[in-house]
Amino acid sequence: MHRKSGPRAALPCPPYEAVAILWRMTSPSPANAHSPSIGLVGFDGDDTLWKSEDYYRQAEQDFESVLGHYIDLHDAGTAQHLLKVERRNLAVFGYGAKGMTLSMIEAAIELTDERISAAHLRQIVEIGRRTLQHPVDVIDGVREAVTAIAARWPVVLITKGDLxxxxxxxxxSGLRDLFPRIEIVSEKDPSTYARVLxxxxxxxxxxxxVGNSLRSDIEPVLALGGWGVHTPYAVTWAHEAEHGVSSDEPRLRLADTAWQWPDAVAAIEAGNE
Amino acid sequence: MHRKSGPRAALPCPPYEAVAILWRMTSPSPANAHSPSIGLVGFDGDDTLWKSEDYYRQAEQDFESVLGHYIDLHDAGTAQHLLKVERRNLAVFGYGAKGMTLSMIEAAIELTDERISAAHLRQIVEIGRRTLQHPVDVIDGVREAVTAIAARWPVVLITKGDLxxxxxxxxxSGLRDLFPRIEIVSEKDPSTYARVLxxxxxxxxxxxxVGNSLRSDIEPVLALGGWGVHTPYAVTWAHEAEHGVSSDEPRLRLADTAWQWPDAVAAIEAGNE
Structure with missing residues (x-):
């Protein structure tokens, strides 16, 4: 994308949190307010445009198979321990497959009281490598839906994780051509969306x-006064399953599949005018 | 930074490689050409604005201390083996401390023929965690130099690695306020710089x-027809030490310390007008 913005690029950024608060304060209560039309549609990547969580679940199963050589998986609450280690490590490693792999290694050492062999830890590194190299399967209807939406509104891909x-x-994914702008962010909270906006x-x-995660894609956008289209994915990482979105949220639309996205956005625009 | 670019954001990006080639073809041979004045000054992060490589060297030493329990470090060429594993893994893990940690774990398992204990591998995970949490020491003169340059020209931070x-x-680093625009990129090659430009x-x-790495900061920018200010850092990662920059390159200036950056950029502008 070209910007005629050489000098403008020198302007300092506003403090993001301040922007977020300001927007929240000045945004009209949108359910029945008369607002201008939609100016941008954002799409999440993992489990919205392409399958991702399945590969992480597979990695978790493979990880448990390795651990099964040492501990009784039913007793140990392995997945819970992994999630605990992952959350503790999120502040250090961030999201993504590399952080997950380091967490798995650390959890395996902890869970086995340092009894696990180097050969088995090598298998865990391989699980991480496979996850990083998993094939990217675009979800049914996504290309058609994004193409239809991009014909009417500017679109942006906002995806979280390892750059x-x-x-x-x-x-x-082969979807790059559909997105003139791609934002890869380390966290999806209100200040991140405020910066993009x-x-x-x-x-x-x-x-x-538009996204599959109420926690990452919908809740922070609603908090800023924006709109959400939620398309649940078959599986959700426990960390993403925690959210505070009410089921009767007036600025939220539910779309069962990607095929319904153009109508959902059009409905928001129609009600929004 | 604000951009009045809602509709323009919908324009498709040009293919980056094509842009790079086009610029290389149409850029005047700049040594003695009459060009417009400088419109943007980019700064590298690691080992240009703040110390970084020292912590990676420390990590390497700590890693070798762990391995010393198993192998004769003089015979094994440990560092060479680590570099070999790191390069093999760059295509999967990318740059950064997390990829380094996974590489160290894998190299340790390989170098010890799977004899290394879980307790020692845990120490390697801790080396990685320390590297990710190292203090950020801004290099002497950097704040003053960037402040002086930002008063005359737009500036951008272009840094490589884990987001x-x-x-x-x-x-x-406390330098965030100096940079209205920050670009975190996964690789520093001509197409990356072409995209930023x-x-x-x-x-x-x-x-x-402006940067410490001829390979990452200078060579790709010169290839596009841009200018470089090179400030070597005391230590350079072997991977970054390989480059094809000639010592008599007319568009390259050498600055021993950050204090000389404003004069170096001013000299380019003066010769460039």
Whole structure:
């Protein structure tokens, strides 16, 4: 994308949190307010455009198979311990397959009281490598739906996780050509979305986010005064399953599949005008 | 940074490689050409603005101390083996401390023929965690030099590596306020710089890149027709030490310390007008 913005690029960024608060304060209560039309539609990547969680679940199963050589999986609450280690490590390692692999290694050493062999730990490194190299399967209807939406509104891909891995997945998905702008972010909270919207110079009530995670894709956007289209994925990581979105949220639309996305956005625009 | 670019954001990106080639073809031979003035000054992060490689060297030493329990370090060429495993893994793990940690774990298992204990592998995970949490020491003169340059020209931070770790380092450096734009990239090659310049809508001959790595910061920018200011750091990772920059390159300036950066950029601008 070209920007005629050489000098403008020198302007300092506003403090993101302040922007978020300001928007929340000035956004009209949107359910029945008269707002301008939609100016940007954002799409999540993992488990919205392409399958991802399945491969992490497979990694978890493979991890448990390795651990099964040492401990009784039913007693140990292995998955719970892994999630505990993962959460403790999120602050250090961030999201993504590399952090997950380091967490698995650490959890395996902890869970086996340092009895696990180097050969088995090598297998865990291999599980991580396979997860990083998993094939990228685009979900049914996604290409058609994004194409239809991009014909009417500007679109942006907003995806969370490891920069290197996400770039590879975008390439392998074959969807790159649909997205003039791609934002790879380390966390999906209100200040992240506020920064993206500030870059587009767009008020939150003209923004729709499409995604599978209420916690990451919907809740922070609603908090800013934006709109959400939620398409649940078959499996959800326990960490993403925790959220505070009410089922009768007026700025949230449910779409069972990607095929319904264009109608869902159009409905928001129609009600929004 | 605000951009009045809602509709423009919907334009498709040009193919980056094509842009890079086009610029290389159309850029004037800049040594004695009459070019417009400098429009953007880019700064590398690690080992240019703050110390980084020292912590990776420390990690390497700590790693070798662990391995010393199993193998004769003089015979085994441990560092060479580590570099070999790291390079093999760059295509899977990318740059950064997490990839390094996974590589160290894998190398340790390989080098010890799977004899290494879980307790020692746990120490290697801890080496990685320490590297990810190392203090960020801003290099002498950097704040003053960047402040002086930012008063005359737009500036951008272009840093390579893990998104999450780089964001943390930028925060801890206290330099965030100096940079209205921050680009965290997974690789520093001509197409990456071409993409950044396309976002600023700037021809390469108006761009100066300041950095410690001839391979990552200087060579790809010169290849596009841009300018380089090189400030060597005391230690250089072997992977970054390989480059094809000639010592009599006319678009390259040497600055021994950050204190000389403003004069170096001013000299390029003066010769460039």
């Amino acid at each position: 290197f891995h996400q770039e590879q997945k975008i390439e392998r 500030a870059e587009f110079d767009l008020p939150a009530d003209r923004f729709v986010m | 999450f770790h780089q964001e943390q380092k930028i925060e801890r 396309a976002e600023f809508d700037l021809p390469a001959d108006r761009f100066v890149m």
